[in-house]
Amino acid sequence: MYDLELIGVGKTYADGTLAVSDFDLRVGRGEFVAFLGPSGCGKSTTLRMIAGFETISRGDIIIKGRNVSDVPPERRPTSMIFQNYALFPHMSVADNIGFGLDVKGLSSAEKKAKVGRIMEMLDLTALAGKKADRLSGGQRQRIALARGLVVEPHILLLDEPLGALDANLRRVIQNELKLLQKDLGITFVFVTHAQSEALGLSDRVVVMNRGRVEQIGTPQEIYGAPCTEFVARFIGSNALIEGMAGGGAEGLRLARTRFGEMRGRATPGLAENTPVLVAVAAEAMRLSAACEAAPGTNRLYGSVEDRRVVGALCRFTLRLDASQMLDVVVSTDDARAMTLTPGDAAVAECPPERVTIVARG
Numbered sequence: 001m002y003d004l005e006l007i008g009v010g011k012t013y014a015d016g017t018l019a020v021s022d023f024d025l026r027v028g029r030g031e032f033v034a035f036l037g038p039s040g041c042g043k044s045t046t047l048r049m050i051a052g053f054e055t056i057s058r059g060d061i062i063i064k065g066r067n068v069s070d071v072p073p074e075r076r077p078t079s080m081i082f083q084n085y086a087l088f089p090h091m092s093v094a095d096n097i098g099f100g101l102d103v104k105g106l107s108s109a110e111k112k113a114k115v116g117r118i119m120e121m122l123d124l125t126a127l128a129g130k131k132a133d134r135l136s137g138g139q140r141q142r143i144a145l146a147r148g149l150v151v152e153p154h155i156l157l158l159d160e161p162l163g164a165l166d167a168n169l170r171r172v173i174q175n176e177l178k179l180l181q182k183d184l185g186i187t188f189v190f191v192t193h194a195q196s197e198a199l200g201l202s203d204r205v206v207v208m209n210r211g212r213v214e215q216i217g218t219p220q221e222i223y224g225a226p227c228t229e230f231v232a233r234f235i236g237s238n239a240l241i242e243g244m245a246g247g248g249a250e251g252l253r254l255a256r257t258r259f260g261e262m263r264g265r266a267t268p269g270l271a272e273n274t275p276v277l278v279a280v281a282a283e284a285m286r287l288s289a290a291c292e293a294a295p296g297t298n299r300l301y302g303s304v305e306d307r308r309v310v311g312a313l314c315r316f317t318l319r320l321d322a323s324q325m326l327d328v329v330v331s332t333d334d335a336r337a338m339t340l341t342p343g344d345a346a347v348a349e350c351p352p353e354r355v356t357i358v359a360r361g
């Protein structure tokens, strides 16, 4: 049985805004799923519909086999954590955490025990009596998390919970979140517009665009094998080259580009002679000096424009022509053995299994 099923879910707001259409998703127990997409694509609306804070206009939401489409939020086995944490500033940490238990009719001893346990788990015990408005962003984030978890939800829904934190703290809390989720085995559904967060944290990513699902896949699939132009552009770490679809079997297809032929995996059903984008992952290419051009499939010639070391990686930028640049990332160790410097002629070779051809538009 799935933990969460969304079947043809759609939302049209009272003012006629079509926020979500035909959303289909099945989430297994203990999965960590991220909704990723630009602002306004319907991520929060979908999350709120799962929580029950928003009515659904079409379709069904099923949690553990039970249709909850018409069940109010407090009777769903879900907890939601909001981007601004929604803490009560003048309440103590312990009272903030216990707030969700008040509606559950527990005795004060039971409530105290549950709050104590969760504070210990999230390293908040020392802050129990402090007022929420006297705390750092990271501490408030942890309290919001504790408040969501204390009610022992079946599914935890997180709406950009790390949005308000600085980059360092974000990384720390991302790690904590991942460990906690593994530990508890709770299903997490997470909304973000940050690619790195979605790809780094989740088991599966749902990429959304204008209220629709563009692609659902593991981070590797989304990153390495985008299915649509939108996903290829949104993920952003691929070099994108325009071309026309050529022949080939369904698996590996050719694309004709102004830099030569490229062979790669194509989305099924791609018609010949239609405009395509060829996406190549920046770290998948092999870079070498090009004494003389020996054109061939999946060989991109250019001149080195820039070479920069970023931590353990070295990023080369090649200029293929006046309007096309190509980023190639190699390990700093490999780069050390390369004599390539700006102005040198170079060739980037792309293994076909790391090249993706998607239809344009």
Ligand SMILES: Nc1ncnc2c1ncn2[C@@H]1O[C@H](COP(=O)(O)OP(=O)(O)OP(=O)(O)O)[C@@H](O)[C@H]1O
Pocket (backbone or CB within 6 Å): 013, 014, 015, 017, 018, 019, 037, 038, 039, 040, 041, 042, 043, 044, 045, 046, 193
């Ligand atoms: N209460 C509302 N009434 C009318 N339209 C709304 C309402 N709430 C959201 N919308 C619209 O629905 C669409 C989806 O909004 P939603 O907040 O779900 O997007 P999002 O992907 O979560 O964006 P963000 O990342 O900015 O939070 C947007 O066009 C938004 O303007």
